[in-house]
Amino acid sequence: MKLVCIDCGQEIPSNNFKYHCTCGGLLDIIQDFKTYDTELLKQLFKERLSERMTPYASGVWRYKELIFPELPVNDIVTKYEGNTGLYFPELVKKYTGLKRVSLKAQSENPSGSFKDNGMTVAVSHGKFLGYEKFTCTSTGNTSSSLAMYASMANADSYIFVPDKDISINKVLQTVAYGSHVFSVSGTYDDGIQFLENYSDDLELYVCNSINPFRIEGQKSIIYEIAQYLNWNLPDWIVVPGGALSNATALGKGLHDLFTLGFINKMPRVAIVQAEGASPFHKMIAQEENEIIPERNPYTKASALNIGNPPSWKKAKDILDRTNGITTSVTDDEILDAKAIIDRTGIGCEPASAATVAGLRNLVSQQVIDKDESALCILTGNILKDTDALNDYHFGESINANFKNPLQPTSLTYDSIQRYILNLQR
Known part of the structure; x- marks a missing residue:
């Protein structure tokens, strides 16, 4: 390594x-993969699917040889993350106009988001180095994931969250895990700058996406997808773009699998940003080589509310390697797509739904052919942002095409029967 x-x-x-x-x-x-035998690794990963209550029961550490082979097993901090569902809902196929579309529900992770795949590796590495204090700046999912793993490692966590435009659910989850949480004026980007300047002096181990071990852990998402699909991946992998760590990790995982011969073709990667926080998409669309940070980004999909994504150079490299593309979607499109995903019984937070919204637009624009296949990554749990749910279904400020309001009624047979019959017409 x-x-x-x-x-x-x-x-x-x-x-x-x-x-x-x-x-x-x-x-x-x-990583140095030169000595690896791909067929032997496939067999090993298959055998580990039957593991229970060991580190290899994790959907991350199952692939330890490709992620962190040098780490002593005793230093692994795991909650058996990964092993999340892969779904093929008909409603999403109809909504996007694509015959073959699937959803990888990283929302089913222990803390409720894809961050767990990377955080188990980052915290394990920090523990291996002897750190007792961990830190991150976060719009929500990173903070709750770090707080959970730090607590499991009997370590302290110090977390910086913006004082506006974030989900209180995620903050409450972080506080509940016992983290020391600082609500600060400024943005996610300001928090990153602070940690880059002072984390060494404060003896804090940083668990944001500037940490390459986070990225190594998140690669496991694509390994798991490939194994579930018998090493035959779809034509497109669609990911939401905030800090761009997920796109970076998945793209890196694709490169690993292709280089080792696990897969025989490289899927294309599509990165979807919210219009109100889309500096990376604008850079790619305008064919620029440097990103122009957005000082005051805003989107209702709070996990995407990042104006200066730290991993943009790595993400650009992934687009180059995979012949990838970017697009942006409005908040209304994100929330409508979320309503569709929620109705499949899978559910997700708003940022996750950017993938389905983006896929729908790319199909309608004929960028993605209706006969191609695509997989959308769902990054966070449906209950990560209940304010968005409340505003969409019960509020008046959102142009909601799939609103499902409460039905005020008297509790009588006739009134309930009348309502049911009206639904059937």
Whole structure:
């Protein structure tokens, strides 16, 4: 395993862990897979599907050889994350206009989001290095995931959240796990800058996406999808784009699988951002090579409310490797897509629904052919943002096409029968 700067290519000794190169670039982990036998690994990963109550029962650590082979098993901090559902709902197929579409429900993770796949590796690495204090800045899902894993590791966590435009549900979850939570004026991006400046002095191990071990853990999402589908992936992988760590990780996982021969074709990656927080999409659409940060981003999909995504260079590289694309969607489109996903019985938070909204638009624009196949990543649980649910179904401020309000009625047979009969007409 090597740490390599994505900007200048300098190699950093893994025993001298840092988040940035001396040139300021982010670091990437380069694994040495030369000695691996793909067929033997496939058999090993299959056998581990029957594991119970060991680290290999995790949908992340099942693939330890591809993620962090050097880590002692005793340092693994796990809650058996991963192993989330893969679904093929007819309602979503009809809504997107695509015959073959599936949903990977990372919302079924222990803390309710995809962050657990990366956080188990980051916290395990921090524990291995001897850290007792962990930190992140977060719009919600990262904070609740870190708080959970730090508590499991008997460590302290110190978390910085913006004082507006975030989901209180996620903050409450973080507080409940025992984290020290700071509500600060400013944005997610300001919090990242603070941790980059002062985390070393405060002896804090940073668990944001600037940490390459987070990315290694999140790769397991695509490994798990590929294994579930017998190593035959769809034409498109559609992911929401906030900090861009998920797109980076999934793309890196695809590259691993293709390089090792687990898969024989590289799916294309589509990154979907909310219109109100879409600096990466604008950069790609305008064919620019540098991102222009958005100082005051805003979207109702709070997990996407990031104006200066730290992993944009890595995400751009993934688009280049996979012939990928970007798009943006409105909040109304996101919330309508969420209502459709919720009605399938799977459910998700608003940021997750950006994938289905984006896929629908890309199909209608004939960017994605209706005969192609696609998989959408759902990143967070339906209860992560109940304010959005309340506003959509019970409020008046959102143009909701699939509103499902409460039905005031008297509790009599005739009134209930009349309502049911009206539904059947």
